[in-house]
Amino acid sequence: NAGVTQTPKFRVLKTGQSMTLLCAQDMNHEYMYWYRQDPGMGLRLIHYSVGEGTTAKGEVPDGYNVSRLKKQNFLLGLESAAPSQTSVYFCASRSPASGTDTQYFGPGTRLTVL
Amino acid sequence: SQQGEEDPQALSIQEGENATMNCSYKTSINNLQWYRQNSGRGLVHLILIRSNEREKHSGRLRVTLDTSKKSSSLLITASRAADTASYFCATTPGGYSTLTFGKGTMLLVSP
Numbered sequence: 392n393a394g395v396t397q398t399p400k401f402r403v404l405k406t407g408q409s410m411t412l413l414c415a416q417d418m419n420h421e422y423m424y425w426y427r428q429d430p431g432m433g434l435r436l437i438h439y440s441v442g443e444g445t446t447a448k449g450e451v452p453d454g455y456n457v458s459r460l461k462k463q464n465f466l467l468g469l470e471s472a473a474p475s476q477t478s479v480y481f482c483a484s485r486s487p488a489s490g491t492d493t494q495y496f497g498p499g500t501r502l503t504v505l
Numbered sequence: 506s507q508q509g510e511e512d513p514q515a516l517s518i519q520e521g522e523n524a525t526m527n528c529s530y531k532t533s534i535n536n537l538q539w540y541r542q543n544s545g546r547g548l549v550h551l552i553l554i555r556s557n558e559r560e561k562h563s564g565r566l567r568v569t570l571d572t573s574k575k576s577s578s579l580l581i582t583a584s585r586a587a588d589t590a591s592y593f594c595a596t597t598p599g600g601y602s603t604l605t606f607g608k609g610t611m612l613l614v615s616p
Binding site for chain 1: 535536538545546547548549550553593597602603604605606607608609
């Protein structure tokens with residue numbers, strides 16, 4: 392059981408470039424989340440999904456798009472990267488059937504936009 | 506906006522001492538959770554306390570919740586160097602499937 396995995400681990404982009412971050416989970420969780428974490432800050436929710444084919448906006452969705460074509464994968468896209476998107480991105484998942492709101496996190500992707 | 510606010514922002518103690526971190530939140534909640542983040546890693550769930558509970562224990566962890574004051578505390582007893590990490594509280598507002606995190610307390614435990 393790998394849990395939640397994220398690829399890539401590190402990436403450097405130039406302003407205006409695009410990229411996709413991949414999150415995969417093998418726990419058959421319904422819900423998946425993308426967060427960003429900036430220095431001295433907690434995690435802020437970008438987008439989330441409560442099931443295959445569904446997505447919803449979080450606290451800071453601007454500049455990002457997401458897709459949940461398969462239950463186990465949740466993709467985060469940056470169409471035109473900006474320096475303000477330099478951050479560490481975390482994916483998480485949870486199962487509503489567990490009866491708790493506990494989320495399981497991936498190791499993170501460190502993104503730098505020059 | 507961030508729901509929870511941890512206090513203190515940073516805490517430095519010696520091994521064997523107890524560490525106490527506090528969290529305040531703004532709106533009513535279903536439950537409150539505490540997570541740990543080691544440097545450069547993802548968050549790991551530590552403990553969850555429901556809104557109808559006042560205290561909960563798990564190993565060296567003790568969590569209290571005071572819904573009238575909208576606050577929680579996390580106590581780590583007999584701290585070890587391996588407890589060095591950032592600790593975040595997270596809340597679930599009623600009816601939502603998302604978590605709202607505080608900014609965290611950075612704990613340093615020196616040998």
